[in-house]
Amino acid sequence: xxxxxxxxxxxxxxxxxxxxxxxxxxxxxxxxxxxxxxxxxxxxxxxxxxxxxxxxxxxxxxxxxxxxxxxxxxxxxxxxxxxxxxxxxxxxxxxxxxxxxxxxxxxxxxxxxxxxxxxxxxxxxxxxxxxxxxxxxxxxxxxxxxxxxxxxxxxxxxxxxxxxxxxxxxxxxxxxxxxxxxxxxxxxxxxxxxxxxxxxxxxxxxxxxxxxxxxxxxxxxxxxxxxxxxxxxxxxxxxxxxxxxxxxxxxxxxxxxxxxxxxxxxxxxxxxxxxxxxxxxxxxxxxxxxxxxxxxxxxxxxxxxxxxxxxxxxxxxxxxxxxxxxxxxxxxxxxxxxxxxxxxxxxxxxxxxxxxxxxxxxxxxxxxxxxxxxxxxxxxxxxxxxxxxxxxxxxxxxxxxxxxxxxxxxxxxxxxxxxxxxxxxxxxxxxxxxxxxxxxxxxxxxxxxxxxxxxxxxxxx
Amino acid sequence: xxxxxxxxxxxxxxxxxxxxxxxxxxxxxxxxxxxxxxxxxxxxxxxxxxxxxxxxxxxxxxxxxxxxxxxxxxxxxxxxxxxxxxxxxxxxxxxxxxxxxxxxxxxxxxxxxxxxxxxxxxxxxxxxxxxxxxxxxxxxxxxxxxxxxxxxxxxxxxxxxxxxxxxxxxxxxxxxxxxxxxxxxxxxxxxxxxxxxxxxxxxxxxxxxxxxxxxxxxxxxxxxxxxxxxxxxxxxxxxxxxxxxxxxxxxxxxxxxxxxxxxxxxxxxxxxxxxxxxxxxxxxxxxxxxxxxxxxxxxxxxxxxxxxxxxxxxx
Numbered sequence: 143x144x145x146x147x148x149x150x151x152x153x154x155x156x157x158x159x160x161x162x163x164x165x166x167x168x169x170x171x172x173x174x175x176x177x178x179x180x181x182x183x184x185x186x187x188x189x190x191x192x193x194x195x196x197x198x199x200x201x202x203x204x205x206x207x208x209x210x211x212x213x214x215x216x217x218x219x220x221x222x223x224x225x226x227x228x229x230x231x232x233x234x235x236x237x238x239x240x241x242x243x244x245x246x247x248x249x250x251x252x253x254x255x256x257x258x259x260x261x262x263x264x265x266x267x268x269x270x271x272x273x274x275x276x277x278x279x280x281x282x283x284x285x286x287x288x289x290x291x292x293x294x295x296x297x298x299x300x301x302x303x304x305x306x307x308x309x310x311x312x313x314x315x316x317x318x319x320x321x322x323x324x325x326x327x328x329x330x331x332x333x334x335x336x337x338x339x340x341x342x343x344x345x346x347x348x349x350x351x352x353x354x355x356x357x358x359x360x361x362x363x364x365x366x367x368x369x370x371x372x373x374x375x376x377x378x379x380x381x382x383x384x385x386x387x388x389x390x391x392x393x394x395x396x397x398x399x400x401x402x403x404x405x406x407x408x409x410x411x412x413x414x415x416x417x418x419x420x421x422x423x424x425x426x427x428x429x430x431x432x433x434x435x436x437x438x439x440x441x442x443x444x445x446x447x448x449x450x451x452x453x454x455x456x457x458x459x460x461x462x463x464x465x466x467x468x469x470x471x472x473x474x475x476x477x478x479x480x481x482x483x484x485x486x487x488x489x490x491x492x493x494x495x496x497x498x499x500x501x502x503x504x505x506x507x508x509x510x511x512x513x514x515x516x517x518x519x520x521x522x523x524x525x526x527x528x529x530x531x532x533x534x535x536x537x538x539x540x541x542x543x544x545x546x547x548x549x550x551x552x553x554x555x556x557x558x559x560x561x562x563x564x565x566x567x568x569x570x571x572x573x574x575x576x577x578x579x580x581x582x583x584x585x586x587x588x589x590x591x592x593x594x595x596x597x598x599x600x601x602x603x
Numbered sequence: 604x605x606x607x608x609x610x611x612x613x614x615x616x617x618x619x620x621x622x623x624x625x626x627x628x629x630x631x632x633x634x635x636x637x638x639x640x641x642x643x644x645x646x647x648x649x650x651x652x653x654x655x656x657x658x659x660x661x662x663x664x665x666x667x668x669x670x671x672x673x674x675x676x677x678x679x680x681x682x683x684x685x686x687x688x689x690x691x692x693x694x695x696x697x698x699x700x701x702x703x704x705x706x707x708x709x710x711x712x713x714x715x716x717x718x719x720x721x722x723x724x725x726x727x728x729x730x731x732x733x734x735x736x737x738x739x740x741x742x743x744x745x746x747x748x749x750x751x752x753x754x755x756x757x758x759x760x761x762x763x764x765x766x767x768x769x770x771x772x773x774x775x776x777x778x779x780x781x782x783x784x785x786x787x788x789x790x791x792x793x794x795x796x797x798x799x800x801x802x803x804x805x806x807x808x809x810x811x812x813x814x815x816x817x818x819x820x821x822x823x824x825x826x827x828x829x830x831x832x833x834x835x836x837x838x839x840x841x842x843x844x845x846x847x848x849x850x851x852x853x854x855x856x857x858x859x860x861x862x863x864x865x866x867x868x869x870x871x872x873x874x875x876x877x878x879x880x881x882x883x884x885x886x887x888x889x890x891x892x893x894x895x896x897x898x899x900x901x902x903x904x905x906x907x908x909x910x911x912x913x914x915x916x917x918x
């Protein structure tokens with residue numbers, strides 16, 4: 143009895159373990175929260191005390207958010223901020239704490255944790271029924287003694303199938319569903335994988351949960367810029383009207399650094415990843431030369447130090463290799479340029495050519511080439527922003543976004559998603575994650591265009 | 604009789620104190636290195652308090668239960684890991700006279716205990732009945748033999764100049780020249796293999812972010828705290844052993860032997876803890892290939908060189 147208040151007092155200044163879910167309009171804020179020293183963003187919901195939902199969730203994601211909530215240990219709380227009044231998560235989480243503004247999210251999470259520990263806030267109760275997904279049909283505690291040699295079908299789930307592995311041995315296959323909120327995967331991506339040990343034998347990519355939002359009837363009330371990731375907004379504008387080159391290039395730098403920060407974290411370089419994320423927050427869209435703004439020298443120093451890191455090169459060399467032929471249909475973008483496809487929409491804009499723009503390319507086409515290319519591109523874009531002054535783009539209709547060309551049919555992520563099953567099958571799980579990271583997939587971006595139709599919804603571009 | 608019992612109790616307390624003290628220091632060092640890497644100011648008092656604050660927070664959190672876990676083995680896993688670290692440290696001489704278990708085969712006891720770490724990690728991964736945790740456990744088993752062989756071989760190398768498997772003679776055999784100098788391959792190979800053993804930093808394969816924390820993905824509350832403590836216990840034990848067999852243990856001028864031993868242990872502990880700031884987590888397959896094609900042959904070269912040196916010295 144004496145110990146508990148003492149522990150609660152001691153715990154008060156510890157960073158709050160949170161599990162972060164970024165919905166539509168929440169990706170940029172989520173990155174800001176990752177830099178908040180009062181919070182510790184966890185890889186698993188189990189040890190998290192506060193579930194932070196930032197942005198609008200679609201109905202498909204709401205169900206998964208409920209599962210994440212129930213997986214968290216008690217005491218637990220939910221803190222939410224959404225830019226949209228249409229958000230259904232307010233209804234499905236009856237006990238959530240709604241932050242009044244995105245900037246107040248960190249403070250709200252700390253307050254929720256303190257109230258939980260002090261007993262002022264009751265722990266959020268389970269929201270899903272605590273029943274077995276299927277009736278227990280085996281006999282005995284482990285299903286032994288039922289029908290068949292291994293005791294029937296526990297919980298209606300089939301026992302592992304057996305299949306030959308890559309060495310010809312008959313081994314069990316484990317069917318695992320991961321996503322949509324696994325921190326190592328792009329937000330919203332679900333994969334159904336058949337694993338033998340940690341080798342992927344088969345993979346099925348789940349439906350894009352953001353498509354439902356983009357195609358919903360309420361889209362008139364939700365602007366396309368809100369569905370799209372934050373970094374895409376100025377590029378979507380540049381499809382219609384001339385936009386300042388400096389702004390586009392600075393957003394590209396910010397995008398690449400945010401991607402790199404996230405990638406480094408998943409590769410185990412957590413602190414370095416946070417440093418890179420902090421660098422991305424120093425990109426001042428008002429101008430490259432502003433006080434405290436990120437300078438080319440900062441990115442150059444980062445590039446040199448990462449290129450010297452032999453383990454980072456070692457873990458990405460030869461991983462997720464795609465040839466120029468496989469990427470020809472991509473029309474450009476960092477993934478294609480890393481395989482030697484020298485296509486970039488900026489080459490078609492005289493304003494860029496006047497600044498001496500030349501695209502960065504690599505030839506290996508693997509994860510190593512992709513991160514090195516993005517880092518090089520970030521450095522070059524920052525230099526472009528510095529010399530561009532007030533220069534505006536002169537071509538509309540198609541623009542080179544941070545992940546590839548926009549306005550030419552499918553969004554870059556929509557073109558990459560169909561490559562995944564072939565690309566991931568046969569890889570170790572770790573290599574599959576490295577591959578997915580290197581492709582810089584964004585399902586919100588993919589939701590801007592409907593795969594299969596090849597058509598670009600007029601409301602999106 | 605009573606004096607002997609008291610002395611045994613005192614030694615047991617010393618082992619636990621070194622293990623827990625070392626674990627706390629490792630946790631503080633991790634905070635400091637993390638902040639330095641992030642290029643944010645290190646406030647000494649806050650850094651010293653942070654591990655305790657985090658521990659308190661975990662102590663107040665309830666543990667989670669998964670669907671049909673093997674609750675017994677799940678609870679046992681951190682206990683097994685912590686006990687293995689304690690057994691390993693018990694055979695390490697903290698000074699010339701303070702050694703909890705004076706075993707004639709101290710180095711074999713140490714290697715045997717550390718070989719069982721794979722069992723504790725597998726139990727942790729398998730027990731919660733969770734796919735990511737199980738996949739992570741598979742990984743650790745897959746790399747098990749690859750690091751254990753070079754680990755054991757370089758340890759044997761340190762026993763050759765002493766012509767003994769007991770730790771005190773191994774330390775005293777370094778009176779004129781430490782093993783880190785006469786067996787230059789030994790310590791680097793040892794440090795790589797103990798990173799795998801302690802599943803830390805570049806070799807935290809069963810606890811990677813790509814498997815959302817892997818063997819600890821389902822852990823919260825006190826079990827998570829115990830698992831983290833047990834993991835750092837292993838790093839402390841292997842650092843102390845590294846200091847004894849490669850850096851001359853308690854030997855050194857001016858300062859008392861215990862202080863030298865503490866400084867050398869801290870030096871190795873700091874190297875191990877800091878490794879996660881610079882090195883990315885390596886791929887399982889790449890590590891296994893390197894372990895078999897580079898580390899094991901180099902470890903054999905190390906032990907042959909040590910044998911030849913010992914033979915020449917004996918003549």
